[in-house]
Amino acid sequence: MKKLIIASTSTLHNGSYLDYLLPTLAIHFENVKNLLFIPYARPGGISHDTYTDKVREAFSKINITVKGIHEYENPIEAIAAAEGIFTGGGNTFLLVTQLYQAKVIDALEAAVKNGTPYLGTSAGSNICGLTMGTTNDMPIVYPPSFKTLGFVSFNINPHYLDPDVNSTHMGETRETRINEFHHFNPQPVLGLREGSWLEVSGNTITLKGALHARLFRQNQEPEEIAPESDLSNLK
Amino acid sequence: MKKLIIASTSTLHNGSYLDYLLPTLAIHFENVKNLLFIPYARPGGISHDTYTDKVREAFSKINITVKGIHEYENPIEAIAAAEGIFTGGGNTFLLVTQLYQAKVIDALEAAVKNGTPYLGTSAGSNICGLTMGTTNDMPIVYPPSFKTLGFVSFNINPHYLDPDVNSTHMGETRETRINEFHHFNPQPVLGLREGSWLEVSGNTITLKGALHARLFRQNQEPEEIAPESDLSNLK
Numbered sequence: 309m310k311k312l313i314i315a316s317t318s319t320l321h322n323g324s325y326l327d328y329l330l331p332t333l334a335i336h337f338e339n340v341k342n343l344l345f346i347p348y349a350r351p352g353g354i355s356h357d358t359y360t361d362k363v364r365e366a367f368s369k370i371n372i373t374v375k376g377i378h379e380y381e382n383p384i385e386a387i388a389a390a391e392g393i394f395t396g397g398g399n400t401f402l403l404v405t406q407l408y409q410a411k412v413i414d415a416l417e418a419a420v421k422n423g424t425p426y427l428g429t430s431a432g433s434n435i436c437g438l439t440m441g442t443t444n445d446m447p448i449v450y451p452p453s454f455k456t457l458g459f460v461s462f463n464i465n466p467h468y469l470d471p472d473v474n475s476t477h478m479g480e481t482r483e484t485r486i487n488e489f490h491h492f493n494p495q496p497v498l499g500l501r502e503g504s505w506l507e508v509s510g511n512t513i514t515l516k517g518a519l520h521a522r523l524f525r526q527n528q529e530p531e532e533i534a535p536e537s538d539l540s541n542l543k
Numbered sequence: 544m545k546k547l548i549i550a551s552t553s554t555l556h557n558g559s560y561l562d563y564l565l566p567t568l569a570i571h572f573e574n575v576k577n578l579l580f581i582p583y584a585r586p587g588g589i590s591h592d593t594y595t596d597k598v599r600e601a602f603s604k605i606n607i608t609v610k611g612i613h614e615y616e617n618p619i620e621a622i623a624a625a626e627g628i629f630t631g632g633g634n635t636f637l638l639v640t641q642l643y644q645a646k647v648i649d650a651l652e653a654a655v656k657n658g659t660p661y662l663g664t665s666a667g668s669n670i671c672g673l674t675m676g677t678t679n680d681m682p683i684v685y686p687p688s689f690k691t692l693g694f695v696s697f698n699i700n701p702h703y704l705d706p707d708v709n710s711t712h713m714g715e716t717r718e719t720r721i722n723e724f725h726h727f728n729p730q731p732v733l734g735l736r737e738g739s740w741l742e743v744s745g746n747t748i749t750l751k752g753a754l755h756a757r758l759f760r761q762n763q764e765p766e767e768i769a770p771e772s773d774l775s776n777l778k
Contacts, residue, residue, distance in 0.1 A: 321711035353726035446720040450689045467714040476556035479702035485681040491588035
């Protein structure tokens with residue numbers, strides 16, 4: 309049975325890393341002693357080791373040890389044997405490129421579909437959608453494909469940001485960008501505001517956290533979705 | 544002799560389309576009666592026809608007629624025969640995909656290197672750099688490559704936006720994104736603020752407009768570049 313937490317962000321403003329999620333994660337990973345961390349997205353370009361140390365520190369608060377996938381000789385076997393998996397945020401283009409290059413996409417898909425509990429934040433949440441086509445990140449490397457893991461049958465836009473009505477900047481708003489996406493792609497896009505996450509339990513998908521999410525469907529007006537809404541049939 | 548205007552944006556806040564650039568364009572295109580417009584980037588998903596009409600209206604103010612590349616049976620011949628070329632803004636992923644699919648990349652490179660005067664705004668400026676790897680756009684389609692035209696030997700970041708010190712949003716700042724780019728790519732990145740443009744005349748590159756630009760080089764502190772600075776040797 310699938311079991312995922314798909315979070316908009318790892319960190320809230322004025323919070324520390326993963327803090328707001330730890331009570332949820334203590335339950336989500338209750339049977340996990342050792343967590344496998346995928347640091348491929350490298351936020352700010354930090355190394356796999358530095359990133360893994362940061363994650364290790366956060367999970368030590370709920371008595372879970374952490375090992376980075378880069379510390380294993382065979383990453384495919386590491387995923388297959390993992391008790392739980394966390395993919396952290398950073399740059400989605402880099403993350404997806406590395407997942408393909410390390411040839412772990414299929415292993416990751418199989419493990420999570422077979423019930424290995426999974427946590428994604430930001431870029432690690434983006435890859436839970438059908439494609440990475442609604443990432444906010446800069447295309448710093450060229451991935452072999454934009455296709456991602458499809459643990460949910462729609463796309464995720466993490467760090468969803470409402471238009472700033474006072475802005476004088478002429479770059480596109482997030483909503484305009486997602487509207488452009490829908491000229492070329494049919495799947496719904498769920499804009500997850502910082503502090504929101506999806507809980508996937510088998511075939512049930514629930515919006516968690518205190519905030520509404522914003523749902524974009526092709527050729528329809530965007531819709532505000534309340535916390536605790538059931539999104540199981542969204543596709 | 545190369546002759547380009549590479550602009551951060553088509554439109555300033557409270558301005559109308561291309562207005563602030565028209566005096567410059569009247570000189571830049573002084574020998575052009577008919578301008579070839581490349582509408583492939585489709586801002587907001589608008590059609591090639593609608594986009595071309597908008598450009599036609601702006602250029603009518605300086606007595607230049609406009610025809611869209613999509614109105615020609617053979618786009619490669621249209622580029623080779625053009626008196627002047629304008630590539631408008633929108634989505635860079637879509638623009639680059641269409642340029643490759645229409646097989647006009649080589650023709651565009653040849654025409655501009657042979658002296659056909661060129662204007663780019665936003666996405667149309669992004670493609671003047673070595674790669675599209677510093678676009679701000681959402682990856683709504685998958686291009687065959689991120690390599691672009693290299694009319695300048697660095698990358699462009701149009702609509703450059705300074706960090707908002709009051710923001711509580713945890714998404715990456717533009718500067719953080721460009722820093723991540725430099726972990727994997729060596730070329731300098733020029734952040735062009737809205738209202739700035741580059742004037743390329745043969746081998747001379749000059750920063751124009753009233754604002755400073757922000758220059759990012761690998762492993763160096765970012766640098767503010769004053770208007771009228773000579774960027775000919777930047778690479």
